[in-house]
Amino acid sequence: MKILALAGSNSQQSINRKLVIHTTSFFKEHDITLLDLNDFEMPLFSVDREANDGYPERAYKLIDHISEADLIILSLAEHNGSYTVAFKNVMDWCSRTNSKFLQNKPMLLMSTSPGGFGGGNVMNAAVVRLPKLGADVLTTFSLPSFL
Numbered sequence: 001m002k003i004l005a006l007a008g009s010n011s012q013q014s015i016n017r018k019l020v021i022h023t024t025s026f027f028k029e030h031d032i033t034l035l036d037l038n039d040f041e042m043p044l045f046s047v048d049r050e051a052n053d054g055y056p057e058r059a060y061k062l063i064d065h066i067s068e069a070d071l072i073i074l075s076l077a078e079h080n081g082s083y084t085v086a087f088k089n090v091m092d093w094c095s096r097t098n099s100k101f102l103q104n105k106p107m108l109l110m111s112t113s114p115g116g117f118g119g120g121n122v123m124n125a126a127v128v129r130l131p132k133l134g135a136d137v138l139t140t141f142s143l144p145s146f147l
Helices: 015-027 047-053 057-068 085-097 120-132
Strands: 002-007 031-034 071-076 106-112 136-143
Touching: 002 015, 002 057, 015 031, 015 071, 015 106, 057 085, 071 120, 106 120, 120 136
Parallel strands: 002 031, 002 071, 071 106, 106 136
Antiparallel strands: none
């Protein structure tokens, strides 16, 4: 099985990235591609930029990675009760190129935070939104009080 793993954070010290790496350690017999959201940085989405410049090549590259995967492991960081700006921007660009850019791929959706709610707000938003973008969320996991 080909597993695509990433964190919805662009922090170099991302605890969600640490959670993804730990989780992938349980899938040693599978082919794992660990992506860094920083490698998919794109201009801030706007309809004007979309009309004038088209879609960033990095959006297509991420969609290609998704196409090759049999399973997606995603852990979302929470900023002010929602997605990080970096993840939301990538999601906006990718969804404009293909409204179902997650391509009905099975997904393990996770979140963690230093607080007691474990990224619960972003998790609640993602459970509703990501299936509309083509994710088949198999299960969720939230880890509170990550230190």
